Amino acid sequence: MKRAALLCLLAAGCAAQPSARGGGIVSLNPCADAMLVELVPPGRIAAISKYSRDPATSSIAPEVARRFPINHGTAEEIIALRPDIVIADSFTSASTREAFARAGVKALYLGWANTIDQSKAQVRELAAAVDAVPAGEAMIARIDAAVAAARTDRPPVPALLWIGGNTVNGANTLLDEMMIKAGFSDHAAHYGLRGTGYLPIEHVVADPPRVMLVPDRAGRDADSRAAAMRGWALARSGASVHQARYDRSLVNCGGPAIARAMTRLAEIRREVTP
Incomplete structure (x- = not known):
């Protein structure tokens, strides 16, 4: 068992493993991953989406994504982690939602943001759900500042x-x-x-x-x-x-x-x- 655990820790693609205590935040959404790593301390994140390890779908630097266990989005895997909250997306299947509800797993389902204002609203929604409102407002301030700095009269x-x-x-x-x-x-x-x-x-x-x-x-x-x-x-x-x-x-x-x-x-x- 010790050798298996060591090999798992050394493997960059090691999936999330259930802990004795459970808890923390589990994200199935790569866009939520990108927000969470800036909203909360690393110790609060139990697992991020597997998509954040793929450069084609990730918004996180590879070295940051490697710091966290990953999950593959199956209901059984997530429920076994006993998270405090799951962050998923609005495309999550009805069967997975039902499984979370039956297991008493709290979940937040984020929609798709097509505008800057919608994205800022999403930041606020997630920040409130994970008790990180000040960090959420700081993130929004950085967005607003970058948008203002990019404006041009040309x-x-x-x-x-x-x-x-x-x-x-x-x-x-x-x-x-x-x-x-x-x-x-x-x-x-x-x-x-x-x-x-x-x-x-x-x-x-x-x-x-x-x-x-x-x-x-x-x-x-x-x-x-x-x-x-x-x-x-x-x-x-x-x-x-x-x-x-x-x-x-x-x-x-x-x-x-x-x-x-x-x-x-x-x-x-x-x-x-x-």
Whole structure:
């Protein structure tokens, strides 16, 4: 048993294990993970979502995510941990919700934030649920300060924000609002794309943006091929497109990521003329 426990501690992907006492906060939601690690002391977090260990879905630095046990979101696993509260999302299945209710597990189900104001409301909701209201207000103050600092009187510059592969961010999203506040116009919305979706390379070549925000690391092979093809096609077309690295962790969630995203967007906007 001792050897097994040691191996589990040494393994970066070690899943959450039930403790004798239980308690603490268990999060099944990677966006809640990102908020929790800044709202409460580490000792209050019993487990975070497995998605926060994946660079494609995480909004937490890898070294931070590795400090916490992870869970895989099964009702049986979570109930065995005997948490004080579970933070899940509005997409949680009815069967999982029923299992939590039958076991007497307190749960908070967070919805999806499509605007900065909705994200701030979500911060307040979570902070209240975990008794961290002052930390929540401090997080909101950081968001407001970053949004204010990113404002510009310069004319908006057309930009595309690539999520990965040939997928871009479109209109009526949190990312869209942040881009606009930082002095960009979302070129995917100009193409008529709402939400996040697939954008054929032909659209980009025929009507290129001034700026392309691209993931900081290629990730999957398909993403690398798509990026290489875009670069080749745009070079052949002679289009002048400024490509700027944009950390993948800034596109997954709101909350504390908004402040970092607004700071990065403002930096990129200052690189581009006019």
